[in-house]
Amino acid sequence: MPFIKNILSCRSLSIVGLEKNTGKTVCLNYVLRRLHELGVSTAVTSIGVDGEQTDSVYATAKPEVTLYDGMYLITSERHYLQRRCVSEILDLSNQRTALGRLLTARILSSGKALISGAAATAVLAQQIDHFKQQGIQLTVIDGALSRLSLASPTVTDSMILATGAAVSPNLQQLISKTRFVCRLIDLPEVEPTVRTALSQASSGLWAIDSDGLAHDLNIPSVFMLSSANSDLFRYGTTLFASGAVSDRLLKILAAKEEIKQITLIIRDFTKLFVTPEVYNDYVRRGGKLLALRKSHLAAVTLNPTSPHGYALDSHTATQALSDALNLPVYDVMKIESIS
Amino acid sequence: MLLRDKLHSDPGFQYIIDALNLISAAGRRALLDFPFLTTPEAVNAELDNLEAVIGVVSVTENLHAVSEIKHHLMCLHDSQGTVANLSQHSVINEVELFEVKNIAYTAAAVSRSAEPLGLKEIFSLPDLSDVFTLLDPDQTGLPHFYIYDSYHPDLPDIRKRLKQLQARTDDPEATTLYADLFAQHNDIQHSVEASLSQQLWASADRLALAVKRLAYIDLLFAKAGLATAWNFTRPQIAVNDSNSKFKIQNPKFTQYSALFNPRLLHRNQERHLRYQPIDIIVQPGLCLITGANMAGKTVLLKTLGIAQLLTQFGMYVPAESATVTLVDDVLFCIGDEQNEMNGLSSFASEIIKISEVVQLSASQRLLILIDEPARTTNPVEGKAIVQALSDILISRDSFSLITTHYSQLGVPCRRLRIAGFREDLATAALSPENINLFMDYSLVEDNSDTVPQEALRIATLLRCDPDLISQAEQHLISEIEG
Numbered sequence: 050m051p052f053i054k055n056i057l058s059c060r061s062l063s064i065v066g067l068e069k070n071t072g073k074t075v076c077l078n079y080v081l082r083r084l085h086e087l088g089v090s091t092a093v094t095s096i097g098v099d100g101e102q103t104d105s106v107y108a109t110a111k112p113e114v115t116l117y118d119g120m121y122l123i124t125s126e127r128h129y130l131q132r133r134c135v136s137e138i139l140d141l142s143n144q145r146t147a148l149g150r151l152l153t154a155r156i157l158s159s160g161k162a163l164i165s166g167a168a169a170t171a172v173l174a175q176q177i178d179h180f181k182q183q184g185i186q187l188t189v190i191d192g193a194l195s196r197l198s199l200a201s202p203t204v205t206d207s208m209i210l211a212t213g214a215a216v217s218p219n220l221q222q223l224i225s226k227t228r229f230v231c232r233l234i235d236l237p238e239v240e241p242t243v244r245t246a247l248s249q250a251s252s253g254l255w256a257i258d259s260d261g262l263a264h265d266l267n268i269p270s271v272f273m274l275s276s277a278n279s280d281l282f283r284y285g286t287t288l289f290a291s292g293a294v295s296d297r298l299l300k301i302l303a304a305k306e307e308i309k310q311i312t313l314i315i316r317d318f319t320k321l322f323v324t325p326e327v328y329n330d331y332v333r334r335g336g337k338l339l340a341l342r343k344s345h346l347a348a349v350t351l352n353p354t355s356p357h358g359y360a361l362d363s364h365t366a367t368q369a370l371s372d373a374l375n376l377p378v379y380d381v382m383k384i385e386s387i388s
Numbered sequence: 389m390l391l392r393d394k395l396h397s398d399p400g401f402q403y404i405i406d407a408l409n410l411i412s413a414a415g416r417r418a419l420l421d422f423p424f425l426t427t428p429e430a431v432n433a434e435l436d437n438l439e440a441v442i443g444v445v446s447v448t449e450n451l452h453a454v455s456e457i458k459h460h461l462m463c464l465h466d467s468q469g470t471v472a473n474l475s476q477h478s479v480i481n482e483v484e485l486f487e488v489k490n491i492a493y494t495a496a497a498v499s500r501s502a503e504p505l506g507l508k509e510i511f512s513l514p515d516l517s518d519v520f521t522l523l524d525p526d527q528t529g530l531p532h533f534y535i536y537d538s539y540h541p542d543l544p545d546i547r548k549r550l551k552q553l554q555a556r557t558d559d560p561e562a563t564t565l566y567a568d569l570f571a572q573h574n575d576i577q578h579s580v581e582a583s584l585s586q587q588l589w590a591s592a593d594r595l596a597l598a599v600k601r602l603a604y605i606d607l608l609f610a611k612a613g614l615a616t617a618w619n620f621t622r623p624q625i626a627v628n629d630s631n632s633k634f635k636i637q638n639p640k641f642t643q644y645s646a647l648f649n650p651r652l653l654h655r656n657q658e659r660h661l662r663y664q665p666i667d668i669i670v671q672p673g674l675c676l677i678t679g680a681n682m683a684g685k686t687v688l689l690k691t692l693g694i695a696q697l698l699t700q701f702g703m704y705v706p707a708e709s710a711t712v713t714l715v716d717d718v719l720f721c722i723g724d725e726q727n728e729m730n731g732l733s734s735f736a737s738e739i740i741k742i743s744e745v746v747q748l749s750a751s752q753r754l755l756i757l758i759d760e761p762a763r764t765t766n767p768v769e770g771k772a773i774v775q776a777l778s779d780i781l782i783s784r785d786s787f788s789l790i791t792t793h794y795s796q797l798g799v800p801c802r803r804l805r806i807a808g809f810r811e812d813l814a815t816a817a818l819s820p821e822n823i824n825l826f827m828d829y830s831l832v833e834d835n836s837d838t839v840p841q842e843a844l845r846i847a848t849l850l851r852c853d854p855d856l857i858s859q860a861e862q863h864l865i866s867e868i869e870g
Contacts (some may be wrong), residue, residue, distance in 0.1 A: 133567075133570045134536070135573075136534060138482065140485065140534050141465050141487065152483065152486075157534070157552070158547055158550060158551050159554045
């Protein structure tokens with residue numbers, strides 16, 4: 050009920066957990082239930098393969114996702130065969146994953162299923178487009194912020210972030226970590242002309258000159274960059290890093306005298322593997338960060354219980370996080386019981 | 389011998405094969421597994437099919453039906469494993485049953501689209517309507533699949549009860565009951581899968597045939613598309629008088645008019661350079677090809693090899709007209725086989741390859757293409773090797789073409805010279821880029837036993853170092869006088 054109205058104006062939504070055990074699946078189940086009740090035609094898939102039935106790290110029971118009749122599902126063959134719902138296979142793709150090929154099915158009678166999907170952003174984008182064309186109102190993607198995921202949840206229009214005591218049992222730390230990620234999610238998007246200019250830039254470091262043209266700096270990896278690269282700004286101070294960006298690059302840039310003019314463009318917030326300290330330093334010195342693509346953060350949910358058994362006080366935690374983020378925050382465990 | 393074995397014989401051949409636009413994975417496999425055809429009947433049967441498809445595709449009214457067929461081919465999944473499972477009498481699961489239903493659906497759909505095009509005979513898809521009916525008990529006519537209620541009397545009730553249990557979300561007991569009931573449901577599903585699988589075992593061969601035929605249809609359309617887009621022609625196959633392919637009473641020949649090399653043609657077009665197609669007749673025995681550098685001798689050999697391969701893999705050829713005599717294999721000895729990693733020098737690999745050619749030619753009819761044999765060793769022995777090679781190949785049943793710069797070989801065989809550099813056409817200063825404009829690539833029968841000596845003339849026109857050239861000319865003069 051709370052944030053579903055926000056979501057309905059989008060055609061695609063990803064639900065992303067900051068860590069494992071932050072209640073992402075509980076959140077996903079809630080969203081799907083509400084969508085079903087509102088009669089919204091829905092398709093569901095996942096980024097990559099993440100389908101252990103019990104969490105292999107903490108051995109906590111991992112609930113599967115409940116799908117309702119009329120919904121569409123894209124998942125892998127092996128997971129499909131383990132479902133506990135009645136459904137009809139509509140299509141089989143040639144996309145292979147570690148769990149077999151991906152298939153599309155329509156749910157005939159509600160039940161649970163394990164969802165695994167394509168690990169490539171381009172494939173996900175295609176799937177979302179395909180569903181749009183079929184007239185499906187909303188595609189929901191079970192996301193992941195894992196470093197191992199090749200696909201980015203920013204392929205969807207909007208996003209729900211799931212956080213919780215699993216991130217840190219200490220409320221202040223939980224708040225600061227979550228707030229940092231939200232700040233990254235919120236990095237502004239580049240102009241469409243810039244996105245077009247960079248569409249061919251698939252690897253390495255690039256620069257955009259004052260005419261808006263992209264130039265390959267021929268630095269295939271940030272590891273080949275040293276503080277001594279004097280011609281880094283030969284095309285200007287607007288740079289694009291197509292891969293992962295770590296503290297190393299931000300530190301090098303922050304140390305440059307041109308720092309106040311530097312704008313670093315990244316693909317999306319999931320490519321930033323930086324610590325808050327280094328990030329803040331870079332920004333404080335005048336450096337700017339933009340993203341090629343961003344998703345709108347529709348809501349934040351909190352799981353007050355950590356897998357170690359520790360529990361935060363629901364009311365205090367959600368209130369404090371909400372104040373810090375300036376966004377409504379929902380206790381995901383309580384949402385489920387709201388009808 | 390399959391196409392995949394010859395794919396890397398020459399980059400120009402690979403360029404053509406890569407350009408074939410196959411829609412399905414099965415189609416791509418059919419391409420690579422296509423056999424090298426060695427009888428006129430087999431080649432002509434294949435070319436007849438191709439001609440029929442080309443005829444159909446060139447008619448505008450047929451475009452809709454053709455694109456329907458291609459659309460169906462796109463839905464052909466990679467079902468090798470599933471069909472194999474059925475052949476081995478295994479039980480297949482619902483995803484595999486979906487694949488089987490799809491094969492039946494696609495075969496029927498393509499057949500239906502092919503009928504008004506007059507291609508049904510060529511496509512000859514088996515009738516799988518019984519398979520489709522088995523997997524479509526509710527007569528939806530759709531390629532979707534699940535274990536329908538109709539398959540088992542207990543299913544409708546169990547599913548109804550599951551629905552009711554699912555609705556009781558707050559009841560923990562309901563969850564356990566649901567799990568138990570679903571287990572029963574799955575048992576029934578599995579028994580249905582087993583029963584359906586058993587009923588399908590007898591159809592495994594027909595399903596495999598359907599996939600094979602669909603893959604072949606994909607391949608035919610790809611070949612047709614390429615032949616049309618690149619202006620290829622159907623080669624006429626020269627038929628031997630006697631039945632035995634080793635004892636040819638009246639050996640035929642191979643002839644091309646306006647033969648071109650597509651990779652080179654396209655490259656030249658991109659660079660706005662002219663391209664000159666060639667007319668040539670190739671006879672059994674040996675033909676020596678001479679000509680100045682950059683006169684296209686190597687390209688000629690490669691193109692002849694490509695055209696022969698295309699013919700015997702059932703495709704049209706890049707020429708205005710062609711008559712081709714079939715061979716048992718095409719051997720390319722072109723390019724530097726030097727490979728320091730293998731420990732073989734240029735000469736060593738070359739002479740080994742030439743030796744293999746000589747031995748194979750004793751018992752097979754081949755198309756042998758050798759570019760400048762023995763160029764990597766001293767000219768005295770080199771010439772002797774070329775003479776020996778020529779002696780042998782003259783008397784063989786194969787079509788051999790050797791390019792060489794060696795003069796006065798004293799070998800009684802046919803000679804073709806590439807007309808070469810036309811100084812009278814050179815109106816501007818020469819450069820490596822424009823020299824192509826002044827080359828006449830056509831072939832001239834040459835009865836002399838000498839090779840043209842245009843190297844220094846060309847070097848002069850390219851404004852090479854005058855000292856170098858005058859010194860070379862000095863040496864030439866003393867050689868002749870001395």
